[in-house]
Amino acid sequence: MFRINLIKITAIFLLIPHLVFGAFQEGEKIILDEKGNPIPFALVKVDGQKPLSVDENGQVDSPSKGDRVVIFALGYETQQLTWEEWLASEKIILLEKSGNLQEVVVAATRTERSVEDLPMPVTVLNTEKIQETGGMRLSEILREQTGLQIASDHGAGLQMQGLDSDYILILLDGEPLIGRTAGTFDLDRISVSNIERIEILRGPSSALYGSEAMAGVVNIITKNNSGQRKADIALRHRSFNSWNPSLELGTGGEKWDANVFLDHFQTEGFDLTPETIGQTQNPYKATTAQVKINGKLAPKWDLSLFARGYSETSDGLMQIGGAANPELLELDNTRRDLNLNPTLRIKPNEKWLFTLRGMSSWFSTNSNTQFQSSGEVFDLQDFQQFYHRTELQTDYQIRANQLLTLGLGQLIETVEATRYDDLNRFDAGYFFLQHQWDPGQRVNVVSGLRADFHSQYGNRLSPKVSGQYKISEKFSWQASIGAGFKAPDFRQLLLNFNNAASGYNVFGATLAQEGIARLQEQGLVAQILFDPSTLGDLKAETSWAFNTGFRWKASERANLQVNAFRNAIDNLIETAPIAQLNTGQNAFSYFNVRSVITQGVEVDASFQVLENLSLSAGYAFLDTRDLDVVDRIENGEVFKRNSQNQTRRVTLEDYGGLFNRSRHSGNFKINYQELNTGIDWALRVIYRGKFGFADRNGNLILDDESEYADGWVSVNLTASKTLSNGIFFEAGGTNLLNTATPAQPNNPGRVLFLGVKIPVLNLIN
Amino acid sequence: MKTIQKLLFTTAISGFLFSCDSNDDPLPIVELEATLVEDLAAPNDVIDRTTGEVTEERPFQFFSLEQNALVSENEDWDLAFKGTTIRVNSSKNVSAAVVNGIFEEITEVPANATFATDTETSFAIPTGSGSGWYNYNPATFTVTPIPGRVILVQTTAGNYSKIEILSYYKGNPPADQINPMTTPSAHYTFRYVLRPDGTTNL
Numbered sequence: 001m002f003r004i005n006l007i008k009i010t011a012i013f014l015l016i017p018h019l020v021f022g023a024f025q026e027g028e029k030i031i032l033d034e035k036g037n038p039i040p041f042a043l044v045k046v047d048g049q050k051p052l053s054v055d056e057n058g059q060v061d062s063p064s065k066g067d068r069v070v071i072f073a074l075g076y077e078t079q080q081l082t083w084e085e086w087l088a089s090e091k092i093i094l095l096e097k098s099g100n101l102q103e104v105v106v107a108a109t110r111t112e113r114s115v116e117d118l119p120m121p122v123t124v125l126n127t128e129k130i131q132e133t134g135g136m137r138l139s140e141i142l143r144e145q146t147g148l149q150i151a152s153d154h155g156a157g158l159q160m161q162g163l164d165s166d167y168i169l170i171l172l173d174g175e176p177l178i179g180r181t182a183g184t185f186d187l188d189r190i191s192v193s194n195i196e197r198i199e200i201l202r203g204p205s206s207a208l209y210g211s212e213a214m215a216g217v218v219n220i221i222t223k224n225n226s227g228q229r230k231a232d233i234a235l236r237h238r239s240f241n242s243w244n245p246s247l248e249l250g251t252g253g254e255k256w257d258a259n260v261f262l263d264h265f266q267t268e269g270f271d272l273t274p275e276t277i278g279q280t281q282n283p284y285k286a287t288t289a290q291v292k293i294n295g296k297l298a299p300k301w302d303l304s305l306f307a308r309g310y311s312e313t314s315d316g317l318m319q320i321g322g323a324a325n326p327e328l329l330e331l332d333n334t335r336r337d338l339n340l341n342p343t344l345r346i347k348p349n350e351k352w353l354f355t356l357r358g359m360s361s362w363f364s365t366n367s368n369t370q371f372q373s374s375g376e377v378f379d380l381q382d383f384q385q386f387y388h389r390t391e392l393q394t395d396y397q398i399r400a401n402q403l404l405t406l407g408l409g410q411l412i413e414t415v416e417a418t419r420y421d422d423l424n425r426f427d428a429g430y431f432f433l434q435h436q437w438d439p440g441q442r443v444n445v446v447s448g449l450r451a452d453f454h455s456q457y458g459n460r461l462s463p464k465v466s467g468q469y470k471i472s473e474k475f476s477w478q479a480s481i482g483a484g485f486k487a488p489d490f491r492q493l494l495l496n497f498n499n500a501a502s503g504y505n506v507f508g509a510t511l512a513q514e515g516i517a518r519l520q521e522q523g524l525v526a527q528i529l530f531d532p533s534t535l536g537d538l539k540a541e542t543s544w545a546f547n548t549g550f551r552w553k554a555s556e557r558a559n560l561q562v563n564a565f566r567n568a569i570d571n572l573i574e575t576a577p578i579a580q581l582n583t584g585q586n587a588f589s590y591f592n593v594r595s596v597i598t599q600g601v602e603v604d605a606s607f608q609v610l611e612n613l614s615l616s617a618g619y620a621f622l623d624t625r626d627l628d629v630v631d632r633i634e635n636g637e638v639f640k641r642n643s644q645n646q647t648r649r650v651t652l653e654d655y656g657g658l659f660n661r662s663r664h665s666g667n668f669k670i671n672y673q674e675l676n677t678g679i680d681w682a683l684r685v686i687y688r689g690k691f692g693f694a695d696r697n698g699n700l701i702l703d704d705e706s707e708y709a710d711g712w713v714s715v716n717l718t719a720s721k722t723l724s725n726g727i728f729f730e731a732g733g734t735n736l737l738n739t740a741t742p743a744q745p746n747n748p749g750r751v752l753f754l755g756v757k758i759p760v761l762n763l764i765n
Numbered sequence: 766m767k768t769i770q771k772l773l774f775t776t777a778i779s780g781f782l783f784s785c786d787s788n789d790d791p792l793p794i795v796e797l798e799a800t801l802v803e804d805l806a807a808p809n810d811v812i813d814r815t816t817g818e819v820t821e822e823r824p825f826q827f828f829s830l831e832q833n834a835l836v837s838e839n840e841d842w843d844l845a846f847k848g849t850t851i852r853v854n855s856s857k858n859v860s861a862a863v864v865n866g867i868f869e870e871i872t873e874v875p876a877n878a879t880f881a882t883d884t885e886t887s888f889a890i891p892t893g894s895g896s897g898w899y900n901y902n903p904a905t906f907t908v909t910p911i912p913g914r915v916i917l918v919q920t921t922a923g924n925y926s927k928i929e930i931l932s933y934y935k936g937n938p939p940a941d942q943i944n945p946m947t948t949p950s951a952h953y954t955f956r957y958v959l960r961p962d963g964t965t966n967l
Contacts (some may be wrong), residue, residue: 276946527887577893580886586893637865639913643939645931645954647867647912696941698909700900706941 029086031058031071032093039094042073062086106174107199107219109436109446110208110405111395119446119468119478121547121563121602125198132671132682134718134732134753136236136244136265138190138220139746141198144686144716146618146667147602148200151660152746155186161202161565162598162624162661163215167486167541169205171219173292173306175341176209178387179363183489189310189337191263191288193234193246196223202602203547203565204484207448207464208407210430214484214543215567224292225259227252231760236730238753242267256295263288269316270748272740277328280745282316302345310337317372328372338362353395361387383417385490401438407431407450415490419497421511424490427455442470452485456493456510457540460485479548484567485540492538492573492590504585506575509538512589516579519587527580530589535578539592543569549602557608566599595627596658612673619666624657629701640697640704656692656702662711664689679721682732686714693743709743726759797958797967799868800833804935805953809848823847830918830926830959841921848951849899849908849933851890855882857921861889863897865913868929868956874965878917890916898930906945908933917967920959927967928957 031042031054038058043051046066054060054073069086071079076094086092103124104112115122125141135141139156142148149159157165166183169176170190177185198220205213230250237243246263269281290308297303312335320327339361346354362385369379391409398404413426432450439445445467452460464482471477494508496515507515512535519525549563572594577586600623606616630652632638638650670683692702693709702708718732733752740749805828811821827842828835836842843859845852853859860880864871881889894901898916899908910930918926934943935952942948960967 526885577896580888580892586896637913639865639867639911641912641940643941645937645939647929649867649913694904695900695902695909696905697912698900698940699912700895700902 028059029062029089030091031060031073032091033076033096034093039073039076042071042076042094045070045072103197105199105201106221107171107201107217108205109434110174110393110407111403111436113436116476116551117444117468119444119466120480121202121478121549121561121565123200123202123604125200127196130192130195130198131720131730132680132718133684133716134730134734134755135192136238136242136753137188138192138195138198139187140734141192141195142187142200142218144667144669144684145200146604147202147600147620147622147665149660149662149665149688150187150746151184152744154181154184156188156746157184158187158218159660160200160215161545161567162600162622162658163567163569167212167214167484169209169213169217171217172308172339173222173341174219175306175339175357175359176212176361176387176389177337177339178361178385179335179337179365180489181365182491189286189312189335190220191244191246191265191286193244193263194223194248194261194290196221202563203480204462204464204482204543204545204567206460206462206484207450207482208432208434210450210452210460210462211485211487211540214486214541214545214569222261222290222292223248223259224294225250225252225257227254227257229761232757233760234728234755234757236753236755239751240268240270240748244755252294256293258294259290259292261288261290261292272742272745272748277319278317280742281748282314282331282333284312284314286310286312300347302347304343304345306339306341306343308337308339310335312336318369329369329378330372332368332370333365334367335365336363351397355393355395357389357391357393359387359389359391361385363387381418383419384415386412386414388412403436405432405434405436407433415494417490420490420494420508421496424494425455426490429453444468452487454487457488457538460487460540460542474553475550477548477550478563479546481544481546484543484545487540488538488573488590504581505587507578507587507589509536509590512536512578515589516587519579519581524581525579525587526582528578529580529586530578532578535589538573538590539571541569541571541573541592543567559604559606561604562601564599564601567597569596569598572596593628596624597627598622598624598658598661612675614671616669616671617667620664622661622663622665624661625655626658626701629655638699638701638703640699642697650699650701650703654703656708659692659694659702662689662691664711677721679719682718682720684716686716688712688714691743709741712739712741712744712747713737714739714747726762728757730755797960799956799958801954801956802828802833803937803954805835805846805955806935806951807846807848807953808951825852830920830928830957831922831924843918843920843926846953850888850892851898851916853883853889853918854921855884858882858919859921860919862917863890864915864917866915867913868915868927871915871917871927872967874917874925874967880917880919899933905943907940907943908950909940909943923963924959924961925963925965925967926957926959928955930955 031039033039040056040058042054044060045051046063046069052060066083069081071092073094076096079094103115105115105118105122105124106112108118108120108122115124130141133141133144139150142158143150151157151159158168160168165185170185201217203216205217209217228250232248234246244265249260251258264287266285269279269283271279288310292306294304314333316331318329318331320329341359344356364384367381370377389409389411391407394406396404408431410429414423416423430450430452434448437445447465450462462483462485466480468476468478492508493510495506496511497506513532516532545567547563547565552560554560571592573590574593575588576591578589579587581587600621602620604618608614633650633652633655636649639647640650641647666687668685672681689711690708692707696706697704715736716734717736718730720730722728731754733750735750738750740747805826807826808823810819810823812819825845825847826835827838828844829841830843841857842854853861860882862878862880864875864878883889891897898910898914900911901908916928918928920926931937932954933950935949937954958967
């Protein structure tokens with residue numbers, strides 16, 4: 001059977017059911033799902049012969065004779081029929097596979113494969129899973145998933161396998177999103193209302209994606225209406241006077257379709273520390289607009305255009321100057337984002353697919369801080385980033401069980417900012433190769449290699465090999481080993497920052513020599529701490545990771561997935577002083593210094609108790625450590641103070657690893673459909689175990705009980721109902737127990753919400 | 766500033782260290798008192814946050830370990846404090862070394878301690894977070910003495926002394942009770958032991 005399926009641009013050609021039935025003819029069979037919708041592109045195999053393709057309407061011509069018939073379709077249980085049964089039935093109904101194993105994933109291999117065929121840990125969140133969270137911003141969906149945490153550091157940053165946002169690549173419809181502040185990609189920039197599904201790929205994927213894909217990849221796939229006419233309006237409201245109106249429009253013909261999406265979000269924010277001036281989250285307004293157009297230029301040529309714009313403004317207050325001489329500052333921040341991605345797909349025949357992608361992104365932030373009393377400017381920061389990538393991907397189906405993918409790309413990145421000199425530009429080129437191979441019915445292997453050539457930090461080779469062995473139809477084992485890396489970012493290479501207030505300087509690695517020379521000329525340097533000729537050689541942060549686990553389908557109703565991982569990361573970049581200045585302060589630059597280990601196990605179990613009741617549970621164990629700290633503790637070089645300021649040596653038992661990591665976390669979810677009213681209830685209990693919050697005893701490492709923030713439980717409940725005319729209602733609340741702590745500035749306490757979505761065109765028709 | 770002599774520190778020199786010595790007279794056990802200095806106020810210069818210029822220069826606070834008192838600049842001072850900076854009296858050949866260890870366990874000047882004095886271009890007690898006596902925690906905005914850092918000083922009189930800085934905040938609060946916005950900073954609390962006989966035992 002074909003387990004590798006090249007090139008199924010199915011979404012564009014899905015036709016609506018009534019057309020199909022209208023066109024039904026005698027002698028043909030039609031393959032349907034349980035809801036009566038046709039399943040396009042299924043395969044019908046009669047005896048040992050070459051499989052027959054089902055067309056896009058789910059129809060297939062019956063052969064004249066045979067013995068046994070087997071019907072396959074991606075995402076459905078395979079069905080076997082005797083010749084008599086086949087002849088007797090006009091419609092063949094395939095059952096959907098349970099769990100999320102049948103979901104199609106693009107991000108893992110850059111080709112479409114279902115979860116159960118992927119030899120690496122992947123989770124797919126479909127529309128229902130997204131909807132049941134009641135979330136409005138992406139962080140609110142991801143925080144409910146096993147092994148993922150949202151950390152608040154210059155925005156809502158994702159944490160995966162114990163690694164920070166810096167090391168997680170975020171893709172929107174397969175294209176990377178740019179714009180990070182201090183390394184964090186703020187997930188609150190992404191509106192949820194038009195997301196169709198989210199693919200979460202754990203473990204390094206630098207072999208496909210290069211830099212940043214060290215901990216994993218999150219691919220957000222937006223809705224595509226497949227040419228149906230649609231006009232949906234939605235309005236959602238929740239605590240803190242937050243409003244979220246959105247509009248989705250879709251239209252199309254036989255050869256094209258277009259989708260437009262508009263979303264506005266505004267909130268008054270919240271404050272966990274009312275005793276100090278300034279809110280924990282400032283009020284903000286964010287607007288997203290997106291256009292997606294797909295068209296068939298010629299029988300074998302498809303073109304799609306994607307454009308998205310995002311604009312956000314926020315304002316707030318801050319106090320400086322201490323209690324004696326307080327001064328109020330007004331903050332005005334804006335953030336803008338624009339993406340443009342044209343994609344051309346050419347499929348000359350069954351064996352080849354060429355995909356040419358162009359992608360351009362602009363990201364800018366502006367923050368203006370002024371004295372409230374005088375209106376005088378206190379600080380003005382401006383940041384503008386541009387990213388362009390051109391990539392050609394070639395997929396070649398060598399045999400039915402082998403698929404080769406070759407990618408070739410070039411990218412340009414520029415940045416201009418208050419804290420950087422001039423306009424800076426990076427140039428890079430890369431290629432990647434991937435081979436997907438099913439050597440036997442039970443085994444499949446995906447191997448890949450990517451080479452990156454970069455103008456600033458040199459070259460990188462990132463290999464990865466993953467394999468799966470299906471011990472039985474119910475049990476499969478996966479293992480993968482791969483390299484990850486993260487390139488030094490603009491800040492680490494090019495920052496030229498002088499903190500006038502306390503008299504210190506920070507130089508990006510490439511500017512450090514020059515910067516120190518300039519300070520020396522000005523007579524500001526007291527002592528050089530590093531030989532300047534050794535500065536500037538900043539390398540990429542690198543990792544090796546191992547993932548292994550299994551998927552067990554214990555019964556038709558029960559699934560279990562387990563994955564264990566270990567990431568060994570080297571060359572982590574940190575700042576260190578390079579010169580002492582006359583002011584007594586230091587000048588700093590960036591160095592590859594630290595090595596870190598993160599390892600753990602993640603478990604997901606689901607059980608369908610009844611037709612209308614399902615349970616799921618997730619658990620994640622996480623262990624992290626900084627190897628340099630471990631060495632220093634073992635050498636007896638680290639000390640701690642108690643509350644009486646007495647000193648003793650830190651032991652390895654004291655050491656709690658990296659800050660902001662929970663050793664234990666988990667979730668428990670119940671989905672129940674009340675049959676009388678048709679209301680869907682989704683109850684989720686999300687647990688985050690205690691985590692290191694901040695150093696309290698002066699040695700800057702996590703080694704004391706007082707340095708932990710308490711664990712907490714968030715009880716979230718959503719009720720929703722879709723009426724027969726398509727109108728959708730939802731109501732619910734998150735964090736119903738109202739636990740809030742300053743240690744989690746992204747948790748506002750209890751939030752209640754209400755929402756409605758109206759399919760206007762459906763109603764008119 | 767007030768000073769209290771409340772900590773007693775015992776230096777027990779065990780006989781076996783000297784057992785190869787031909788002199789069999791038992792060595793006297795010398796009790797050295799640790800002196801606690803509380804809330805030595807040494808405010809930093811006032812700096813304009815927008816321009817970085819010093820708008821008001823503040824004086825260093827000069828301290829004599831021998832006298833356990835603040836003295837004037839022209840007297841025999843050993844250490845001078847201002848903000849997080851600690852100078853040593855280079856004109857009187859005071860030198861200092863920074864070592865790692867537990868204060869009580871450092872019973873003599875380690876052989877590998879490198880003493881230096883302040884020069885035009887360097888400080889004997891390095892400045893900056895992590896390099897000298899303190900850590901600055903950018904998450905909590907607090908300055909905390911690095912646990913286990915002990916400063917060794919050879920004083921104006923040529924005697925050795927070991928110093929442990931306990932707090933940079935007024936009242937020597939536990940580190941988790943410091944509020945960087947409200948707790949007055951630049952108030953040193955430290956303890957030291959001075960060996961009055963010029964030997965390297967501490």
